[in-house]
Amino acid sequence: MSKEALPGLSLCNNAMLRRATRKIGQYYDDVLAPSGLKATQQGLLYQISIGNEPAMGAIAAALIMDLSALGHTLKPLIRDSYVETFADPADRRIKRVRLTPQGQVKLDEVMKLWRVAQQHFEEVVGKDRAQSLRAALEDVSALDFDLPPAA
Amino acid sequence: MSKEALPGLSLCNNAMLRRATRKIGQYYDDVLAPSGLKATQQGLLYQISIGNEPAMGAIAAALIMDLSALGHTLKPLIRDSYVETFADPADRRIKRVRLTPQGQVKLDEVMKLWRVAQQHFEEVVGKDRAQSLRAALEDVSALDFDLPPAA
DNA sequence: TTCAATTAGTGGCATATACCACTTTTAATG
């Protein structure tokens, strides 16, 4: 009873999202840990692998991530030779990204762990609940939040 | 058609969560920007304000956040004199946290903006959809993901 | 009471992520 006298943060969409991301992120990170990659890096490598030598801007857009943030996040992966970049010959403003052979090997390795994490997650959460959660997240991610006038 | 030849990341619960968090986080941050606080800081100030001079560990647990991460996150708020800490007299291992008077004023200010952000969010997403999204996030955050055996 | 756990935080290090100012290229326009 002493708890919940005040609304708490469970009403804030953003706070709940962050909290869940910390929780789930720790879980996926734990399972992927043997690979030496974080879940964010696994996701980034995968995103690169399914693109056709994607431009940085394209990756950032797909991940709804700031372009400069992507640049920073890419650095450890370049340093560890999992990823390399090159200027687009047709437009030298554009920098394209691809996996190195080692990066492909590492991705294969980490995806095995990802499948374990993913499957166990769906066992615990339930396949349907996980599915509808992802759908809801996809939906809100696609929405257009214009700045409210009163702000 | 060229798209979606491969599953993409829309199947990964963690990736979708992160992506949505970036998107929504940017929106809330934008609306709260006039206060000079990020949405994470607003959430933290609020969490402190509804507690009874909560211990750091209690805050970290409520936010499902690493204790040391909380310590780091608290630093700018202490530096700006919105928050202060003191040792629990009964157990000097425990450090308690409270808002300063300025912190209370700043919280009142940022909560006005938060209400604007929250309301507009619910207009765009729909009150019911937002509600069920938060409930789903609450649910997964409460689950216990033991490390899967194959990992 | 003494000494081995356990608990609560800290500090260092690394990644994640954003914003801003700036540079380089390209595109657009008169």
Add this chain to the structure above:
DNA sequence: CATTAAAAGTGGTATATGCCACTAATTGAA
């Protein structure tokens, strides 16, 4: 064609977060 505007990244700075090793304080057991 010269100038201006727009597009794509980079680097710096700051917050967000996590892990690990370490310290201090308390608890528990011999």
